[in-house]
Amino acid sequence: MENLSVVLYKRREEKPKCDIVLENRPIKEPGEGEVVIRMHSVGICGSDVHYWINGRIGDFVVDDPMVIGHEASGTVEKCGKNVSHLKPGDRVAIEPGYPLVNDDFSKSGRYNLSPVYFCATPPDHGNLQRFYTHNADYCFKLPDNVTFEEGALIEPLSVGIHACRRAGIDLGQKVLICGAGPIGLVSLIIAKAMGAASVVITDLFENRLEKAKELGADFTIQIVRGESPQDTAKRIEKVLGGMPDRTIECTGAESAIQTGIYATKSGGCLLLVGMGPEKVSVPLVNAAVREVDIKGVFRYCNTWPTAISMLASGQINVKPLVTHRFPIEKSQEAFEHTRDSKGIKVMLKCDPNDQNP
Structure with missing residues (x-):
């Protein structure tokens, strides 16, 4: 299977700006406690654009090629060992950051303050690609009445x-x-x-x-x-x-x-x-x-279940936030739309067989 991915490459002649490059990357086999996700919808965040334009955010610098994207949802394709709460075919929203250590912050429920893996924050790769492998404990099953785009919007909603x-x-x-x-x-x-x-x-x-x-x-x-x-x-x-x-x-x-x-x-x-x-x-x-x-505040913690419940019950409506949609092949144009403030939330569609919300 091809794994078309959107990658930022640091420019050598025009630092610090990055180029957006579409390339096929290997699909990472799921390790213990991981799942491979067939990606569906990925929203473009202001931080994604900032990395593209400036090549860095604070101390996080794009030195090596980095897959971009962190507001995302998709369908479980394959499960690794000891994954019991998900199965292939489950629709999920991805929490892009998860703690790497079980320190005092994690134990007290404030894992956002622990050292974390976070999608599209150097040196960690993001999920704007056809297939992405993630920690299964930070993939949350979507109810049938919650769309993929709503699932991707849980990240900013959080x-x-x-x-x-x-x-x-x-x-x-x-x-x-x-x-x-x-x-x-x-x-x-x-x-x-x-x-x-x-x-x-x-x-x-x-x-x-x-x-x-x-x-x-x-x-x-x-x-x-x-x-x-x-x-x-x-x-x-x-x-x-x-x-x-x-x-x-x-x-x-x-x-x-x-x-x-x-x-x-x-x-x-x-x-x-x-x-x-x-x-x-x-x-x-x-x-x-x-x-x-x-x-x-620093990002969020313990918010995905709350957001999913609010969306599923109809208590909140985030659908009007999405103003533009592009296939993953037109990522350059989508990033330009976001940079130029031509809409509120631009959504990229990763599955060539399903471009629906």
Whole structure:
């Protein structure tokens, strides 16, 4: 069987940008506790594009060729030894990161803080290929009424679940979300599902704010370039009818973090999801004297079962997030669409015999 794969190759003459190369790679035989998956749907994440354009994210550098992709679902093709909860033919969503050691973090359920294998994070290969082999314990069976694309969207959805849990979203709260990209939008969906009474979401682009309204945002605010964070915070308070109890910052932009501090209610929480510069200037004293808690997140943990239950029950709807679809052979074009912000979520279809959602 051919295993067409999407691989990033570091350019030698034009560092640090990478080339997207389609090539056939060997199918890895499943070891003990592993399964081979016939891949179906893989979403393109902003981090995938970042590796393509910049050749690195922080200390993770694409030096050797790397298969890209980590938002994924497919069908079990073959099981390795001692896999009892899955069988060939099972439709699964893939959690792309799993712990490599059973340390204190893993034992306490916070395995995202342990050393992990994580798809498409150097030196670990991703799953944008026809066939991919993964740890079976981190492959979750999909109910019949959950589509492959919904299964692939569980990865970004998990970021929203973990973020809202860390922020302590609760019934009746006012919530501010900075950034209406995919992560901001899934955070919106989950915040509403967890009982937030009113959610306002901000962004520079009107088309993203329109999508946010479609997904349940109570209010939207278009950011004005050059406006001070204090003035933006005042606009947020006016629209919400009070300062937000919780703020989820999904952009990583310094100005948005500053806005989050100024906007958040005293005694509230600002959660940092977006990854921006290593160092930013923030009004820390303002947060300290008003007891605004500032928290961070790193990916997610223990979210796939929750997401699957919410999707299967119809409690949430993520289908509107997918705006473009491409066959794996057109990965270059799909990445360009994502880079140019021509849609919300671009989905690549890996199975030549099944290009359906």
